[in-house]
Amino acid sequence: QVEVVESGGGLVQAGGSLRLSCVLSGRISTTVPVAWFRQAPGKEREFVAGIIPQYNSPVNGDPAKGRFVIVADITKNTVYLAMNRLHSEDTANYLCAAARSYERTGFPRTPTEFDLWGRGTLVAVSS
Secondary structure, three states, rough: OOEEEEEOOEEEEOOOOOOEEEEEOOOOOOOOOEEEEEOOOOOOEEEEEOOOOOOOEEEEEEHOOOEEEEEEEEEOOOEEEOOOOOOHHHOEEEEEEEEOOOOOOOOOOOHOOOHEEEEEEEEEEEO
């Protein structure tokens, strides 16, 4: 069974850090783009960061620049998102997704380009 499972969310004070984990199970190639998105209540799903695990070359969205780091460990089929200097605007459900059918150049950044999703892990930052 192919699935994506996130963990690592929680409540943290502003300025703190968290590390999220995304475990990809089943037959998912390590050359498939994997990304973290986030969605706050009443807002659209937002691209945070992405990576192709085989190459471990990160792509950062606006929320990640200067504060978050995405890395992949292909031996554990896991993609991590290390988040630092968190602030209240980072409060959201963080979802991991894989774009198994993506064939274009460049890295996918819109939710519709990803076909396999986890349920997310909640991050709450208190000010």
